[in-house]
Amino acid sequence: MQIGLIGLGVMGRNLALNMRAQGLEVVATDAWESARAWRADGVEVVESAAALVEALEAPRVILLMIKAGEPVDVQLDELKGLLSPGDTVMDGGNSLYTDTERRDEAYLDAGFGFLGIGISGGAEGARTGAAMMVGGPEDNWKRAQPLLEGLAAKADGKPCLAWFGGGGAGHFVKMVHNGIEYAVMQALAEAYALMSGPGGMSAEAAGAQFSRWADGPLGGYLMEITGEILQTQDEETGGPLIHVIADRAGQKGTGAWCAQAGLDFGVPIPAIMEAVTARQISSSSALRREAQALYGAELEGWAPEQFTDLVAASLGCTMIASVSQGLQLISAASDEKGWQASLADAAHVWRQGSIMRMKLLDLITEIFSGPNAPATLVGAAPISRMLMGGADNWRKTVGLATMNGVPAPVMTSSLAWFDAIRTERLPTALVQGQRDRFGHHGFERTDQEGKHHGPWAKSS
Numbered sequence: 001m002q003i004g005l006i007g008l009g010v011m012g013r014n015l016a017l018n019m020r021a022q023g024l025e026v027v028a029t030d031a032w033e034s035a036r037a038w039r040a041d042g043v044e045v046v047e048s049a050a051a052l053v054e055a056l057e058a059p060r061v062i063l064l065m066i067k068a069g070e071p072v073d074v075q076l077d078e079l080k081g082l083l084s085p086g087d088t089v090m091d092g093g094n095s096l097y098t099d100t101e102r103r104d105e106a107y108l109d110a111g112f113g114f115l116g117i118g119i120s121g122g123a124e125g126a127r128t129g130a131a132m133m134v135g136g137p138e139d140n141w142k143r144a145q146p147l148l149e150g151l152a153a154k155a156d157g158k159p160c161l162a163w164f165g166g167g168g169a170g171h172f173v174k175m176v177h178n179g180i181e182y183a184v185m186q187a188l189a190e191a192y193a194l195m196s197g198p199g200g201m202s203a204e205a206a207g208a209q210f211s212r213w214a215d216g217p218l219g220g221y222l223m224e225i226t227g228e229i230l231q232t233q234d235e236e237t238g239g240p241l242i243h244v245i246a247d248r249a250g251q252k253g254t255g256a257w258c259a260q261a262g263l264d265f266g267v268p269i270p271a272i273m274e275a276v277t278a279r280q281i282s283s284s285s286a287l288r289r290e291a292q293a294l295y296g297a298e299l300e301g302w303a304p305e306q307f308t309d310l311v312a313a314s315l316g317c318t319m320i321a322s323v324s325q326g327l328q329l330i331s332a333a334s335d336e337k338g339w340q341a342s343l344a345d346a347a348h349v350w351r352q353g354s355i356m357r358m359k360l361l362d363l364i365t366e367i368f369s370g371p372n373a374p375a376t377l378v379g380a381a382p383i384s385r386m387l388m389g390g391a392d393n394w395r396k397t398v399g400l401a402t403m404n405g406v407p408a409p410v411m412t413s414s415l416a417w418f419d420a421i422r423t424e425r426l427p428t429a430l431v432q433g434q435r436d437r438f439g440h441h442g443f444e445r446t447d448q449e450g451k452h453h454g455p456w457a458k459s460s
Contacts, residue, residue, distance in 0.1 A: 001023070001024050001025065001146070001147060002024065002027065002057060002060075002061070003025070003027075003063060004026075004027050004028070004053070004055075004056050004062035005019070005026055005029075005065065006049060006052065006063070006064050006065065007030060007064060007066040007093075008028055008029075008030040008032075008036065008038050008045070009035065009065065009066075010126075011092075011122075012030070012065035012126075013038055014123045014126035014127035015063070015065060015127075015130075016028055016040060017040060017043075017127055018126060018128070018129070018150075019043075019151065020040065020041070020042040022151060023150075024147065025042075025044075026042065026043045027052050027055045028043055028052070029045065029047065029049060029051065031071075031075075049075070049078055049079060049082060050082055058086065058087065059084070060083065060088070061087075061090070061143070061144055062079070062087070062089045062090065063090045063117075064089065064091045064092060064093065065092050065093060067093065068093045068094045069095075069099075072091055072093060072099070073099075073103070076089065080107075080110055083112050085112065086112075087113065088113030088114065088115065088140050089107065089114055089115075090116075090117050091103070091115070091116050092117045092119050094118070094174070094175075094178075094252065094253075095171050096257055097116070097167075097172040097175060097257075098168060100116035100136075100167065101167040101168040103116075104136055104167050104168070108137070113136070113137060113140035115135065115136035115140050115144060115170070116167075116168055116169075116170045117134050117148075117170055117171075118134075118135075118175070119132055119133075119174070120132075120133075120177055120178075120350070120353065120354035120356070121353040121354055121355065122355060125153065125353045128153070129152055129153030129160070129352070129353050130151065130152060130153060130160075130353045130354075131152070131153060131350055131351075131352065132148055132151065132152050132159075132160065132161040132162075132349065132353075133162065133164060133170040133171075133173040133174045133349055134164065134170040135163070135164055135165060135166065135167060135168055135170030135171060135172070135173075135339075136166060136167070136169075136170070137166060138163065138166070145161075145163075149161060155348060155351040155352040160348065160349045160351060160352050160353045160354070161349065162342070162346070162348070162349050163340075164339055164342070165341055166338075166339065167339075169337070169339040169340075169341055172261070172330070172333055172339075173330055173346055173349075175257050175261065176326045176329055176330050176346075177326070177354060178255060178258065179254065179255050179258030179259070179269065179272040179275075179326055179329075180323055180326040180356060181222070181355055181356045182251075182255040182258075182272055182275035182279070183271040183272050183275040183318075183322035183326075183414075184220075184222055184319055184322055184356065184358075185222060185275070186274070186278050186279075186409070187275075187315055187319065187322070187411060187414075188226045190401070190406075190409075190411050191210075191311045191314070192206055192226070192230065193401075193408065194311055194397065194400065194401060195209065195307075195308070197404060197406050198404040198406065199307050202240075203242050204230065204240065206230050207226070207227045207228070207229070207230025210223055210226045210227035210230060211231070213227075213312060214227055217316070217359060217360075218315060218316055218358075218359070220357055220358025220359060220360070221354075221356070221357045221358065222356070222358070223358070229241070229242060230242055247282055248282050248283050249282050249283075250279070255272065255275060255279070258272050258326075258329070259273045259276050262325075265329060265332045265333050266332070267325070267328050268417060269325040269328075269329055270413035270416070270417050271321055271322040271325055271414045274409035274410050275410050277409065278409055278410070309393060310393045310396050310397045310400065311397055312393075313389075313390035313393030313394055314390070314394045314397035314398065314411050315411075316386065317386070317391065317394045317414070318394070318410060318414045318415075319360060320360065320378075320386060321418060322410070322414065323361075323364065323377060324376065324377035324383075325417070327364075327376070330346060331343060331375075331376075343368040343373075343377075344365055344368035347364040347365040348369075367383070394411075394415055394418075397411065398411055398415050433454065436453055436454055436456075436457070437456055440457055
């Protein structure tokens with residue numbers, strides 16, 4: 001079986017090695033001459049996309065691993081003039097799902113196959129097995145499936161690979177994966193802020209605690225590397241490396257896209273939105289210095305008994321809230337777009353290979369794979385028991401953060417979300433009353449049908 005690969009960056013090179021390990025014949029190229037200088041046994045590197053197409057037997061399958069955005073459009077336009085009917089091109093980058101929908105339609109009109117594939121796992125996953133989320137025409141998916149199965153990670157012997165529907169479905173699921181990842185990463189950072197601030201723990205001690213959690217129910221890749229990072233010593237200063245890492249977190253856009261999708265589809269995803277905001281605030285270094293000089297940032301030294309148990313409960317509940325919000329967004333988008341996005345498939349694909357892999361996903365996969373799968377994650381009995389079991393400590397942790405001036409936006413907003421979804425009557429009745437008072441927007445009544453107005457409407 002042959003496959004073409006365009007893009008020999010870190011991800012592309014490791015995927016090429018993975019492809020060779022699976023017995024695929026690989027023909028590769030890259031726009032940059034320096035990248036084309038890379039060599040590996042069994043990988044034929046050619047000078048151009050035209051040479052790559054020429055070297056592959058029809059019907060061809062070509063994977064793009066290049067920077068999202070305009071470079072993908074440029075490459076796809078070039079390939080249009082080189083491909084034959086029946087050929088399939090797969091975009092494996094972090095493309096915006098609406099771009100994938102547009103490209104899918106353009107390639108369909110031209111008589112070519114197109115798939116958008118969200119790939120998670122970084123260089124390690126690309127080399128040894130990644131999590132892969134596919135979207136596009138089903139017949140193209142079935143053609144590419146045998147090629148992709150060998151490249152995917154495995155959980156319980158099943159590839160962490162799934163087709164989620166047409167158009168941009170695969171890239172949408174990957175985008176939500178990244179949004180949840182943002183939230184979990186920020187929650188872990190907030191836990192460290194509490195442990196090192198009012199908890200009074202050293203970086204090394206906090207790291208050791210994260211490592212212990214990684215061996216338990218909270219375990220996962222991000223938990224593991226958090227423990228590792230906090231226990232790493234800086235070779236230059238001899239102190240904890242975390243103390244010399246600038247507190248500015250970058251982002252490549254997928255978190256912001258996910259936050260926008262929440263607005264577009266009307267799904268509340270506060271954990272993800274607050275995680276994006278936290279990264280934005282981290283970039284405002286000058287503002288934070290000025291504000292600290294003006295307002296101060298003194299912390300009370302408070303390390304209550306079983307402090308780490310409080311933080312662990314808050315972390316667990318916040319992780320559940322983050323995943324639940326993301327899955328709800330996938331479900332809403334799938335319904336509106338007519339995709340076939342299975343929540344069980346999403347949870348399974350993320351179980352291994354992905355950056356977000358964690359033990360919680362084993363339970364979530366089981367919940368949505370059953371014959372009586374709930375509509376939402378929080379509707380599942382095992383999840384409700386976990387949330388209610390941790391709610392008191394979750395609330396204490398958020399209170400501890402608030403009283404000590406420790407910013408914990410993801411933990412706090414997730415708790416507010418949890419409180420809101422379990423409140424039958426919210427105070428937003430007043431908000432709608434306000435909207436009617438100043439804008440005559442009307443309101444529904446609980447005891448009558450139709451649209452109504454307050455008495456103020458009669459005098460205006």
